[in-house]
Amino acid sequence: MDNNFHPDLLACVLELIQQDPQGVAEHQLLKSLATKGYEVFSPSLEPLALFQAHFLLFHLLYRQRESWYQQGHGWLQIDCLNIQFHPVAYEADAKTENELKIDDPLARYYLDFEHYRQTQTEEVVALLENFWLRLSTNQPNKVIEAKRILNIADDQILSIELIERQFRQLSQIHHPDRGGKKHDFQQITQARAVLKSSI
Template sequence: MQTLNRYLTPILHELERFMQCYPLSNEHQIIKHLQTQKISPFETFSLADSKDLFNAHFLCMHALYQLKKQYQLSQKYRLVISAIQIQRITINEVKALSESSPTSLDSTDPLESYYLNSKHYFDTQKAQIEGMLTSFWQKYLAQDEKNAALAVLNLPANADAKMVKTRYLQLVQKHHPDKGGSNQAFNKIQQAKTVLDKAF
């Protein structure tokens, strides 16, 4: 089985240096730093290429989860890894946060086993990566459309199907052209309801 061990030592060393300076950062900042420092193989990745982007992402996350394990063993720091930020906190900060919110830092990370399995780095093909990217963008755009439709109906982001239906009926009554409303406003409400019907 292929491993990523040949890359890990310099990556982990540089990650440790980076986290000392920037205990709160994100994956993009880390990858850019590793590229700037010419840490192998990051200096060879072109982030415009989907396979290189996947490899940079996977290798960065793999190394972060390895560092997280090292921190757990040393019991000096805790590494919190999420989609939007990477944060290194001291054990004392962990204790203080745990007391104020007991479940926030103790939850298991379902992605950890994925990123610690180097098989995914070597076996994931370009077509699979393209599929993942397409799926991501479809979900991202669908979320944008949903938010825009909720705004048309003047509903909060956490609105459910029942709230949508109730608000839709209120607005249709108010803006229906047969009741003196505007065709344009009525059509906008109809389109928003169509989008939201797909979302729920």
């Protein structure tokens, strides 16, 4: 996979973002691109495939942001929950021009295509688990609650196999790409990280 994007893909992404002035969530944009035949953005439960689709989309957005701004489409806000063009006059052109020049660590990360090429499944899983673990450190009785979320009995002995089996079963129901709710999927992902760290 290289990082040269076909003009048709760029036009499609631009059109999808512009369709809703209020912005579009990343998962919806990925789903729309997959529906239009761009299989590289197809939803997946596999961590590496999920990371790669996310990375490619954000790489494309960060690469095109300045170009689209110069073409008069507006300033592109890039966030997982909302990808949105703001009008060219958005909070004065001077501020927007300055934003283009600010050293943005996220932009730097996504513009470096080596992250796409070199990131392995284990790294993605570790990143996700660390994220959920950090979120859960202040919760009392977090292991008991995590067991409840993954439908594991309080007295059942934990193992990686058990945790993964329960997570996979619930992912089939709760993953947003399978019609589930994002909040529910986040809960089971967090519960998985908490339980794995407790073994």
